[in-house]
Amino acid sequence: MLCVNNLTKTYNNKIVAIKNLSFSLSKNKILGLVGPNGSGKTTTINSILGTIKCSSGSILYEDYKNDSLEFKKKVGYIPDDLILPESLTGREYIKFVLSIYSIKKSDKLEKLIRLYNMQDFLDILIKEYSHGMKKKIQIITAFSLDSELIIVDEPFRGLDVESMIITKQLFRGFTESGSILLCSHDLHLIEELSDEVIMLYKGDTVAKGSSDFLKDKFKCDDLEQVFMNVSMGEERKNEIGEIISNFNNNA
Numbered sequence: 335m336l337c338v339n340n341l342t343k344t345y346n347n348k349i350v351a352i353k354n355l356s357f358s359l360s361k362n363k364i365l366g367l368v369g370p371n372g373s374g375k376t377t378t379i380n381s382i383l384g385t386i387k388c389s390s391g392s393i394l395y396e397d398y399k400n401d402s403l404e405f406k407k408k409v410g411y412i413p414d415d416l417i418l419p420e421s422l423t424g425r426e427y428i429k430f431v432l433s434i435y436s437i438k439k440s441d442k443l444e445k446l447i448r449l450y451n452m453q454d455f456l457d458i459l460i461k462e463y464s465h466g467m468k469k470k471i472q473i474i475t476a477f478s479l480d481s482e483l484i485i486v487d488e489p490f491r492g493l494d495v496e497s498m499i500i501t502k503q504l505f506r507g508f509t510e511s512g513s514i515l516l517c518s519h520d521l522h523l524i525e526e527l528s529d530e531v532i533m534l535y536k537g538d539t540v541a542k543g544s545s546d547f548l549k550d551k552f553k554c555d556d557l558e559q560v561f562m563n564v565s566m567g568e569e570r571k572n573e574i575g576e577i578i579s580n581f582n583n584n585a
């Protein structure tokens with residue numbers, strides 16, 4: 335189980351990017367992390383991964399701190415950015431990452447390659463890949479490792495319809511033994527996949543619970559409406575409504 339307790343991060347410019355965030359993510363669950371631009375999602379992910387130091391709070395996976403080797407073995411990550419070594423082929427890249435984790439042979443790898451239909455592209459340089467192919471290589475690599483929890487940031491961006499369907503099924507299948515922290519601006523996907531959702535706004539946790547709980551609590555039909563409720567004031571909602579309704583008028 336991942337336990338984040340009172341996570342706070344203040345950057346050097348005094349911006350408090352995340353305030354007292356607490357949650358736990360247990361095995362077999364998908365937790366959706368959402369919020370407008372600048373609400374603290376990346377800060378949260380980077381703090382969990384230990385790539386930035388939090389100002390206060392604690393982050394544990396089981397009993398392991400996030401700077402431990404055990405934590406890094408158990409917690410995987412698929413970033414939103416397509417930062418990949420462009421001068422390697424897909425096969426070389428996967429082999430390189432597996433070697434970092436001392437994995438000589440992954441039974442899952444061949445299945446994942448076939449799942450994403452990437453067998454004919456593995457010996458091509460990554461710089462020649464399309465956006466979606468890069469994303470697929472990131473997903474294939476991450477799911478080839480022995481991680482128990484995978485943090486995924488906008489995993490569907492750039493994927494074609496078939497790959498999106500496959501990825502959703504892969505995520506659900508993965509939770510038979512593991513867990514996923516899913517960060518996305520796509521609230522329909524978040525609602526479809528997540529057991530629990532955390533909504534951030536300017537670093538604060540403004541909503542937390544299952545989609546059904548949140549829809550009930552805020553008397554909304556879907557998570558987009560909940561999001562509008564918790565991350566926009568009435569004034570902003572009215573302003574948007576007014577601009578849209580007058581958009582095609584010359585007035």
Ligand SMILES: Nc1ncnc2c1ncn2[C@@H]1O[C@H](COP(=O)(O)OP(=O)(O)OP(=O)(O)O)[C@@H](O)[C@H]1O
Nearest residue numbers: 345347349351369370371372373374375376377378
């Ligand atoms: N390295 C940094 N130094 C100073 N301030 C930062 C730094 N990184 C982020 N911030 C600030 O922290 C706040 C949260 O940023 P963060 O990147 O975590 O948001 P986010 O929810 O991931 O946004 P987005 O949806 O745009 O990716 C913002 O106000 C941002 O300007």
